[in-house]
Amino acid sequence: MQNTMRSAARLTMLALVALLAALAVAAPAQAKPTIEKYGKPLSAPLLSFDKNPDSPLNSKLKLYFSIGKSTYTATVRAGSGNGTKNDCTKNKGWLPNGTYSNIPHYKKTGGNEVVRGWVWQLGSKKCSSGSTTRTELFVHSNGIEGTKWDGKYGTQGCIKISQDSRKWFSTWWRGSSGASKGDLKVKS
16 A cells, blocks of 8 residues: 555656656746645645735735645736725725635636636635625636737736636645635735
């Protein structure tokens, strides 16, 4: 039993190393994630969105994920809203700060054509003043897999990442420990 577990852990690590090597060679410069080893193993993956107050469409989305006994963090460019920093402005302002818990990650096939493919559904959240509840919030790219990346990080209030970033984050999220119960933390 221990040999089987060791073999599985070795195969997982080899697959991750191969994936990282492929990314280093094949990734477009604008979408290449920064990947680093991180501390202790996590019980579930975690997304962290760091808003850039000087340029909301040039913010950072980090994914913390554990595979076996190793934990990594990957960072990519992301945008939220259309450049408006008021989180109470529906369909324009950036995502409200806070924790979005147990976010589902799935392949969305209906609804808005831009918010399709692998998405993280964030649900609803009150804005900072409490005056407005923001709804229909997602982490997404522009359309389904294979859609040409439009190079634009603007959204109607969600978090948007490139097609390649979504592919990598989705693969790592689904392969990590506790993938069905991950969270997103948003901070300014």
